[in-house]
Amino acid sequence: MPVSExxxxxxxxxxxxxxxxxxxxRTLFRKRDSVxxxxxxxxxxxxxxxxxxxxxxxxKGKSAxxxxxxxxxxxxxxxxCACQGIINQDFSCKFPNIKAVKDSKIPSVFTNDEVRTxxxxxxxxxxxxxxxxxAMVLLMAVYGFRSIDIANFDLRYLNFDDGTxxxxxxxxxxxxxxxxxxxxxxxxxxxxxxxxxxxxxxxxFLQANGNGLSSKTISNVVRSGFLTSGIDIGKRKCGSHxxxxxxxxxxxxxxxxxxxxxxxxxxxxxxxxxxxxxxDLSRLALCALEVPVHE
Numbered sequence: 001m002p003v004s005e006x007x008x009x010x011x012x013x014x015x016x017x018x019x020x021x022x023x024x025x026r027t028l029f030r031k032r033d034s035v036x037x038x039x040x041x042x043x044x045x046x047x048x049x050x051x052x053x054x055x056x057x058x059x060k061g062k063s064a065x066x067x068x069x070x071x072x073x074x075x076x077x078x079x080x081c082a083c084q085g086i087i088n089q090d091f092s093c094k095f096p097n098i099k100a101v102k103d104s105k106i107p108s109v110f111t112n113d114e115v116r117t118x119x120x121x122x123x124x125x126x127x128x129x130x131x132x133x134x135a136m137v138l139l140m141a142v143y144g145f146r147s148i149d150i151a152n153f154d155l156r157y158l159n160f161d162d163g164t165x166x167x168x169x170x171x172x173x174x175x176x177x178x179x180x181x182x183x184x185x186x187x188x189x190x191x192x193x194x195x196x197x198x199x200x201x202x203x204x205f206l207q208a209n210g211n212g213l214s215s216k217t218i219s220n221v222v223r224s225g226f227l228t229s230g231i232d233i234g235k236r237k238c239g240s241h242x243x244x245x246x247x248x249x250x251x252x253x254x255x256x257x258x259x260x261x262x263x264x265x266x267x268x269x270x271x272x273x274x275x276x277x278x279x280d281l282s283r284l285a286l287c288a289l290e291v292p293v294h295e
């Protein structure tokens with residue numbers, strides 16, 4: 001059933017408070033959608049323990065990650081409503097504590113040699129967008145940027161005077177600051193001075209018509225590069241996120257802690273970074289035991 005105007009008004013107040021607390025737009029959309037799914041089945045005026053129990057049972061058969069995401073958002077919303085006196089009971093104790101990390105499967109990663117092959121391909125290929133694509137892929141391969149952050153990357157994030165880049169991640173709102181490596185700075189300057197379209201837009205990476213690029217287009221650029229660079233992909237995924245996975249895996253292989261990895265990638269939780277310990281194959285090899293031979 002449709003959500004009532006009164007409940008939508010309460011939801012709007014809640015989302016504004018979340019925005020003021022620093023939640024990114026993408027996070028606000030997720031909160032809105034999760035809460036609206038709950039309210040479409042249960043108006044605030046009807047919320048009680050039985051309604052909460054029925055809501056929890058509706059997740060039977062869903063993944064642990066999906067359950068946790070939905071329940072956490074509704075739980076926070078109901079806590080807000082209780083604190084504001086909109087409902088007369090705090091139902092937070094009715095929600096189970098679910099531990100889950102999104103996509104716990106082993107992620108697709110590429111070795112340093114494979115990434116170097118990919119970068120060499122982009123830096124030498126015959127293309128009207130060679131400098132742009134090379135700079136984009138370099139940022140993802142070196143710093144682990146998401147494709148959405150490449151799409152939204154602004155010229156004002158770059159400070160060539162002190163050799164730094166500073167920006168807020170689109171997904172989490174986390175502020176990231178990195179020092180330029182020399183080849184990264186050179187690639188960015190080369191693109192800006194010699195290939196970037198003259199435009200009033202402050203976005204760094206542009207199409208020939210002066211418009212920005214979508215995150216999907218950027219991921220497709222990476223995927224196309226992997227498929228045509230001679231790298232043996234096998235069954236691995238090869239979109240832009242595989243470069244982010246590769247950065248994290250490489251850092252863990254080099255001995256960095258998951259907390260350092262989470263900080264470099266701008267992840268809000270070290271638990272997410274813990275996923276990359278699954279691909280630390282070189283360290284697992286040190287634990288291999290000889291199979292005993294029985295005569």
